[in-house]
Amino acid sequence: xxxxxxxxxxxxxTVRVPSIQIQGQPYxxxxxxxxxxxxxxxxxxxxxxxxGAVAFQEDQVKVQGKPIVVRSALHQGKRYYHAEDLETVxxxxxxxxxxxxxxxxxxxxxxxxxxxxxxxxSGNKEGIQVEIQHNADLHPxxxxxxxQAVRVEIDxxxxxxxxxxxxxxxxxxxxxxxxxxxxxMILRFDQPVEFEVRRQKTRFRVTFRPVPVASKxxxxxxxxxxxxxxxDRTLVIVIDPGHGGKDPGAIGxxxxxxxxxxxxxxxxxxxxxxxxxxxxxxxxxxxxxxVPLRERAxxxxxxxxxxxxxxxxxxxxxxxxxxxxxxxxxxxxxxxxRAVQNLENGALKYELGPELDTTDLLKFILSDMAQAxxxxxxxxxxxxxxxxxxxxxxxxxxxxxxxxxxxxxxAYMPSVLVExxxxxxxxxxxxxxxGWYQEKIAKGIAKGIEAFLRNRDRAWVPxxxx
Ligand SMILES: [Zn+2]
Numbered sequence: 377x378x379x380x381x382x383x384x385x386x387x388x389x390t391v392r393v394p395s396i397q398i399q400g401q402p403y404x405x406x407x408x409x410x411x412x413x414x415x416x417x418x419x420x421x422x423x424x425x426x427x428g429a430v431a432f433q434e435d436q437v438k439v440q441g442k443p444i445v446v447r448s449a450l451h452q453g454k455r456y457y458h459a460e461d462l463e464t465v466x467x468x469x470x471x472x473x474x475x476x477x478x479x480x481x482x483x484x485x486x487x488x489x490x491x492x493x494x495x496x497x498s499g500n501k502e503g504i505q506v507e508i509q510h511n512a513d514l515h516p517x518x519x520x521x522x523x524q525a526v527r528v529e530i531d532x533x534x535x536x537x538x539x540x541x542x543x544x545x546x547x548x549x550x551x552x553x554x555x556x557x558x559x560x561m562i563l564r565f566d567q568p569v570e571f572e573v574r575r576q577k578t579r580f581r582v583t584f585r586p587v588p589v590a591s592k593x594x595x596x597x598x599x600x601x602x603x604x605x606x607x608d609r610t611l612v613i614v615i616d617p618g619h620g621g622k623d624p625g626a627i628g629x630x631x632x633x634x635x636x637x638x639x640x641x642x643x644x645x646x647x648x649x650x651x652x653x654x655x656x657x658x659x660x661x662x663x664x665x666x667v668p669l670r671e672r673a674x675x676x677x678x679x680x681x682x683x684x685x686x687x688x689x690x691x692x693x694x695x696x697x698x699x700x701x702x703x704x705x706x707x708x709x710x711x712x713x714r715a716v717q718n719l720e721n722g723a724l725k726y727e728l729g730p731e732l733d734t735t736d737l738l739k740f741i742l743s744d745m746a747q748a749x750x751x752x753x754x755x756x757x758x759x760x761x762x763x764x765x766x767x768x769x770x771x772x773x774x775x776x777x778x779x780x781x782x783x784x785x786x787a788y789m790p791s792v793l794v795e796x797x798x799x800x801x802x803x804x805x806x807x808x809x810x811g812w813y814q815e816k817i818a819k820g821i822a823k824g825i826e827a828f829l830r831n832r833d834r835a836w837v838p839x840x841x842x
């Protein structure tokens with residue numbers, strides 16, 4: 377497993393190159409570039425690389441004699457080259473996919489094909505349509521900037537293609553670049569626009585239309601869109617009933633097994649979400665069966681799930697604590713969070729043997745995690761579920777907590793782990809066994825999910841013309 381994660385981390389590496397800004401664009405000097413990549417200078421402006429000679433000329437760079445057009449500019453008597461135009465040069469020299477990171481003044485070198493396949497922009501004065509084909513685990517978003525501009529963000533998205541977007545219709549231009557987080561596209565319009573988003577598993581389409589001036593003044597406030605309307609595909613939610621099969625989870629005083637309660641609530645939650653949210657709901661297990669932790673997040677990734685909810689029951693040795701708490705993935709901060717983390721990661725002993733200490737491994741993975749982008753959303757999902765659950769159960773709200781749960785690692789979507797109650801507390805154990813109480817829990821969680829979706833969608837409403 378360590379080897380697997382190392383492979384993932386080694387798939388990317390970075391090379392820092394000092395850069396300067398010329399008219400808001402990043403430029404680098406050939407000597408600095410050569411130094412960073414370890415090329416030898418054979419004569420002025422010509423460098424020897426393991427893959428042949430690179431010769432810098434005024435508006436082009438020749439790699440093994442083949443010219444590539446590159447913008448350049450003079451600054452204090454020295455010639456600088458556009459850092460992003462040089463990506464093509466570096467692709468050839470390194471044999472990797474190379475992306476300039478505007479935030480950190482470095483090149484990101486990837487062994488993978490770009491995660492964004494195409495970016496198409498078309499339209500006229502009536503409107504502009506942008507269509508992006510991408511890998512299923514990416515989640516593009518659109519944000520309105522000031523002064524008639526928007527930014528499309530695709531974290532972990534990498535794109536090989538032009539950086540400059542020409543004017544077209546209401547579009548007055550734009551650009552594509554990368555940051556430490558991934559793909560960014562700025563679009564500038566010659567008048568205020570509103571936009572509409574359609575997303576499918578691997579296709580993202582956004583249509584920009586000029587805001588009608590008359591209706592802008594007459595409508596005091598446009599109605600809040602329901603989250604259902606902004607998506608033209610079905611919402612997919614994966615519910616993960618914790619433990620199962622040879623792994624019983626925690627066991628109560630009266631012999632109740634956590635795995636049984638988790639599954640019972642999961643089935644109820646599935647039914648409610650299908651009925652109330654018209655969601656497609658997938659269970660990581662629908663019977664008493666062992667499913668490795670890694671596979672649970674994989675099921676969600678494969679399904680292109682929007683949300684991942686792992687259900688568990690808590691355990692405390694003194695048998696006094698009761699109530700629900702909801703976790704999102706992060707480093708455990710308190711002793712209690714760490715205890716719950718160890719309890720839930722305990723299932724790993726069925727996969728890896730009893731002596732593995734997962735704490736350091738988790739820390740290592742968390743420090744460099746692609747999932748960081750879902751952190752904010754996971755946290756708000758956790759808050760929403762916890763609030764609604766506490767209200768539904770009329771128990772002391774134990775609050776939202778954070779810990780490094782192995783089951784949530786590698787899930788590329790907002791994901792939380794709900795500890796529905798304490799199986800160690802004798803009267804809570806009894807309640808957890810009963811259908812009416814399981815239904816209450818399921819309803820509370822469903823309400824929390826619905827509220828989260830509604831709020832998230834509200835944040836997407838464009839501010840232009842509003
Ligand atoms: Zn558990």
